[in-house]
Amino acid sequence: MEEPRHPVSGIDYPGTFQEFEEFFSSERACLDYIAKIRWHKAFICPSCGFNTQKPSLMGRGLFLCRECKRQTSVTAGTLFHRTHKPLRTWFLAMWFVTSQKHGASALGLQRVLGLGSYNTAWTWLHKLRRAMVRPGRDQLTGAVEVDETYVGGLGSKIRGRGARHKTITAIATEVRGRGPGRIRMAIIPDVSGPSLRAFIFNNIQERSEIRTDAWTGYRGIDTMGYKHVVKNLSESGDPAHVVMPRVHRVVALFDRWWLGIHQGAIRPAHLDYYLDEFTFRFNRRSSKARGLLFYRLMQQAVDCVPVPRRAIVGGKQGA
Numbered sequence: 208m209e210e211p212r213h214p215v216s217g218i219d220y221p222g223t224f225q226e227f228e229e230f231f232s233s234e235r236a237c238l239d240y241i242a243k244i245r246w247h248k249a250f251i252c253p254s255c256g257f258n259t260q261k262p263s264l265m266g267r268g269l270f271l272c273r274e275c276k277r278q279t280s281v282t283a284g285t286l287f288h289r290t291h292k293p294l295r296t297w298f299l300a301m302w303f304v305t306s307q308k309h310g311a312s313a314l315g316l317q318r319v320l321g322l323g324s325y326n327t328a329w330t331w332l333h334k335l336r337r338a339m340v341r342p343g344r345d346q347l348t349g350a351v352e353v354d355e356t357y358v359g360g361l362g363s364k365i366r367g368r369g370a371r372h373k374t375i376t377a378i379a380t381e382v383r384g385r386g387p388g389r390i391r392m393a394i395i396p397d398v399s400g401p402s403l404r405a406f407i408f409n410n411i412q413e414r415s416e417i418r419t420d421a422w423t424g425y426r427g428i429d430t431m432g433y434k435h436v437v438k439n440l441s442e443s444g445d446p447a448h449v450v451m452p453r454v455h456r457v458v459a460l461f462d463r464w465w466l467g468i469h470q471g472a473i474r475p476a477h478l479d480y481y482l483d484e485f486t487f488r489f490n491r492r493s494s495k496a497r498g499l500l501f502y503r504l505m506q507q508a509v510d511c512v513p514v515p516r517r518a519i520v521g522g523k524q525g526a
């Protein structure tokens with residue numbers, strides 16, 4: 208047997224559509240794969256925290272806890288919880304979404320899966336986008352550019368009047384050489400100090416160097432354990448994209464992306480999902496193998512609900 212593609216988890220994943228079909232030829236194969244991703248170290252009972260490396264599989268995707276006798280469904284607490292559609296259809300949707308360079312539209316997904324309704328395809332896409340954001344994911348580190356913009360407004364600033372009715376997005380971009388590293392994007396209610404500081408606190412590791420312009424909303428972040436470097440636009444006389452080149456580039460790419468696939472038809476209420484999808488793709492843009500994106504999304508779909516984790520922490524889990 209060949210080496211598994213993922214060296215850390217030891218879990219293999221399909222690299223081509225032909226391999227995908229071989230991997231997931233049946234519902235049982237899909238269930239086994241979810242179980243492998245979820246419990247690749249050990250089966251942990253969400254009810255009592257008992258863990259074992261030799262779980263008893265009862266069929267129909269149910270595992271029996273030898274300690275408390277509770278049965279746990281492989282899909283409980285995952286994205287696939289209580290789905291009425293075959294898992295294989297879900298896997299196919301995930302393959303389709305991750306193998307399209309620029310992402311998938313609901314119409315495209317509906318066609319590929321032969322789903323009866325556009326609404327189902329749309330709902331699926333939104334569920335998958337939600338899975339793209341990993342709870343407790345790593346924070347940005349090192350030097351980080353932070354700025355805010357009216358997304359969809361081609362990077363226009365919205366600090367003055369008229370800002371009230373726009374959807375404002377905060378963006379943080381790691382500095383990696385001359386280009387951007389990883390990014391975070393989030394909708395913020397306004398450009399006030401509390402909103403900007405909350406965004407920074409949630410997304411950037413302490414002791415990082417934060418580069419911003421001289422906007423008053425950024426004052427005080429040096430008291431939060433960060434190094435604050437203010438790039439003063441008026442002093443340098445440079446346009447914003449020269450002073451904050453990486454953030455500016457990310458915003459331009461985002462605007463082009465959603466204008467391209469979605470024709471700009473995003474309601475503000477759904478913008479956060481698109482920010483998540485864009486961030487997921489952007490942060491993995493160097494993953495050459497599409498299969499790795501599929502694997503990442505699968506991992507996140509399997510542990511996207513935090514509830515069982517709380518039970519595990521409270522239980523008698525091993526080291």
Ligand SMILES: [Zn+2]
Pocket residue numbers: 252253254255256257272273274275276277
């Ligand atoms: Zn148990």
